[in-house]
Amino acid sequence: MVTLEMDFEGSHITCSRGRQAIRQELLSETSAKVAVILLSLNGEKVIAPCLKSLFESDYSNIEVIVVDNGSSDSTAAIVRERFPRAKLISTGENLGFAGGNNVGLAATDADIVILLNDDTTVRPNMVSEIANFMASDPDAGIVGCKILYPDGKTIQHAGAAVLPNGLTKHYGYGETDEGQFERVFDVAYVTGAAIAIRREVMDKIGHLDAGYFPIYFEEVEYCERARRAGFRVVYLPSAVLLHYESQVTVKASFGFYVRYHLGRLRFVLKNFTGKKMLRFMKEEIRWLRMAGLREQGKPLGLAYLKTLLRLPAILFARRRDWIEEQVNPRITKSAIDFSQCAFYNRLEGFSPIQEWCGARVRAVVDQARFGLLHGGKEKKLHLTVGAFNGHITRLKVQVNGDSVGDVEVADYLHTLKFNLPPIKSSNKKDNGFLQVVLQPIYPNGERDNGYRLAVKSAWVE
Secondary structure, three states: OOOOOEEEEOOOOOOOOHHHHOOOOOOOOOOOOEEEEEEEOOOOOOHHHHHHHHHOOOOOOEEEEEEEOOOOOOHHHHHHHHOOOOEEEEOOOOOHHHHHHHHHHHOOOOOEEEEEEOOEEEOOOHHHHHHHHHHHOOOEEEEEEEEEOOOOOEEEEOOEEEOOOOOEEEOOOOOEOOOOOOOOEEOOEOOOOEEEEEHHHHHHHOOOOOOOOOOOOHHHHHHHHHHHOOOEEEEEEEEEEEEOOOOOOOOOOHHHHHHHHHHHHHHHHHHOOHHHHHHHHHHHHHHHHHHHHHHHHHHHHHHHHHHHHOHHHHHHHHHHHHHHOOOOHHHHHHHOOOOOOOOOOOOOOOOOOEEEOOEEEOEEEOEEEEEEEOOOOOOEEEEEEEEOOOOOEEEEEEEOOEEEEEEEEOOOOEEEEEEOOOOOOOOOOOOOEEEEEEEEEOHHHOOOOOOOEEEEEEEEO
16 A cells, blocks of 8 residues: 655645654643543453553543443453443443444543444553644544554554445555554544544534444444544554454454445445445446455345345435535535545645635645545546635646646635546556646746645545
């Protein structure tokens, strides 16, 4: 997986690189109240190490809530006897991942809530890293962690993507951690094994959708809804934990695939716009021909049948969420900044987000130069930019050294579209991403400190 690079040339923002991008010095300590919700179902073998690691956290203003989601073992007794500082809530039955966590969410007024699997152990600074980062960037609505396997060396999750047919992919999965994912960047979603949510997000979009019963894709949709509402979804590599994975469902089993595809199809039907649905059907057919039916035919067929039977309820839930969040499907493209192709092109370094003419932008710069990850088949470059100086400014746009257009931008945000030049996969300098340069053309060739660009987003498709 290619990690992205970005440079800004200008007096207002420069991009931090490597570990410096993680250690933001804007705020070394925050007083925000953090609640960690630990959802457990028959977790007597893993709950103690997880709670022990949480109570060894270096963050003081922390509340730990254990939601016993209908366990039949000694999970509740272990919490009561060995960890009296934890608040224990028993649901009496298995409410699923979303339903159980919603019980915990309703039981706290914390500024930041971290949903955490019980089969994890966290590093002592994980909570403080999340709290400090979210304090430094008020637009970071959801934050995910670097998750390693128990050996402490193999990556399980470094952010995640959603492909055009709803299949998911964890960045870095199975790779040895050698620092290749040490940058903060925006992602499509972060895994529910450890997901931090800002209070403002919950106030705006509500809780998780319990219709994803019993598990899978709840967090994918929640991140999608948060981004539609204007919040960033961010991978934070300095927040690290170990995850033992799949204590309830055996991966690659018949039951796992049925649940996974049920969640995937619900997510697609609830959240994809018309254009994305057309892409879904095309990609789904291609995937079925290549591997889907051969590898997962029976559970996939059962998932399709069950989804068909549940279709009226799913469409009702879709209408409910879009209306309640007051989101117009026709304008969501301009609101979703980092997810317009299968490879989830991302801009990093656009922080802190600034207020400009009543809009949130990610940089005000003299000249922007950045990389956009691509898959080799994208044909369009989209930019959302404005002229910071209040005057009409001529903007020259280059991709991989080729000019793709000169346009005029004024002092409001323009969403522009350009045809991409042919992408040469053999180009060694390409390295998996497009080099984009935005260069204002100054009157009479003179550089004026008043002429700058307000940059909101960019993507290719």
